[in-house]
Amino acid sequence: MGKLIIVSAPSGTGKSTLVRYLLSKDLNLEFSISATSRPPRDGEQNGVDYYFLTPEEFKRRIANGEFLEYEEVYENTFYGTLKSEVDRLLAKDKNVIFDVDVKGGLNIKKIYGDQALSVFVMPPSIEELRNRLEKRGTETPEAIEKRLAKAKYEMSFAPQFDVVILNDDFDRAKEEAYEVVKKFLEK
Numbered sequence: 001m002g003k004l005i006i007v008s009a010p011s012g013t014g015k016s017t018l019v020r021y022l023l024s025k026d027l028n029l030e031f032s033i034s035a036t037s038r039p040p041r042d043g044e045q046n047g048v049d050y051y052f053l054t055p056e057e058f059k060r061r062i063a064n065g066e067f068l069e070y071e072e073v074y075e076n077t078f079y080g081t082l083k084s085e086v087d088r089l090l091a092k093d094k095n096v097i098f099d100v101d102v103k104g105g106l107n108i109k110k111i112y113g114d115q116a117l118s119v120f121v122m123p124p125s126i127e128e129l130r131n132r133l134e135k136r137g138t139e140t141p142e143a144i145e146k147r148l149a150k151a152k153y154e155m156s157f158a159p160q161f162d163v164v165i166l167n168d169d170f171d172r173a174k175e176e177a178y179e180v181v182k183k184f185l186e187k
């Protein structure tokens with residue numbers, strides 16, 4: 001049976017970068033495409049990066065019980081994992097990797113227990129998070145402030161994860177993540 005790798009971190013830490021690296025390795029991993037009510041960024045594609053839903057459609061699916069978990073990660077912006085997405089990937093005998101916020105990560109771990117490995121990616125500092133988000137340039141200054149304001153709170157959940165990886169130097173962090181995930185998948 002396929003296993004689950006959950007990657008969570010405050011916004012800007014580098015979890016998507018880490019997830020992309022792990023997907024490029026020979027680990028039989030496939031990405032769990034989340035649903036979101038936020039609009040696509042430049043270059044993002046529906047059904048590849050996210051399933052982009054209107055807030056109304058997102059709420060209809062919540063009421064219909066279609067989500068394994070969902071969070072209003074930022075005010076009026078919903079993100080969630082569809083049950084159908086996880087079932088689709090596990091049915092293909094894939095290991096599933098998630099890029100989800102901290103609460104979503106802990107919820108998925110609770111549901112799947114030992115079948116899942118929860119990984120918290122720790123930023124070196126709040127200042128470095130700000131640098132990374134400003135350099136990425138995908139959020140307005142107001143949105144960056146909101147994300148940073150939440151980061152300290154999210155970091156307090158790190159001890160509840162199976163593994164904590166510090167993303168200071170990316171080359172070191174990606175090797176550590178690879179070793180930890182490989183070991184878990186081989187168990």
Ligand SMILES: Nc1ncnc2c1ncn2[C@@H]1O[C@H](COP(=O)(O)OP(=O)(O)OP(=O)(O)O)[C@@H](O)[C@H]1O
Nearest residue numbers: 010011012013014015016017132136167168169170
């Ligand atoms: N170790 C690192 N050192 C410097 N920059 C990094 C490092 N890791 C990632 N980055 C850069 O930081 C930015 C944020 O990374 P990424 O988009 O992967 O973060 P994220 O945690 O997925 O954020 P979000 O939750 O907002 O999607 C990117 O521009 C990425 O290239």
Ligand SMILES: Nc1nc2c(ncn2[C@@H]2O[C@H](COP(=O)(O)O)[C@@H](O)[C@H]2O)c(=O)[nH]1
Nearest residue numbers: 034035070071073079080081099100101104
């Ligand atoms: N609880 C969930 N959180 C999710 C999911 N998909 C993504 N996310 C998290 O949202 C933020 C913001 O993402 P962005 O793409 O707007 O930068 C980030 O922390 C993601 O990990 C999900 O299905 N459930």
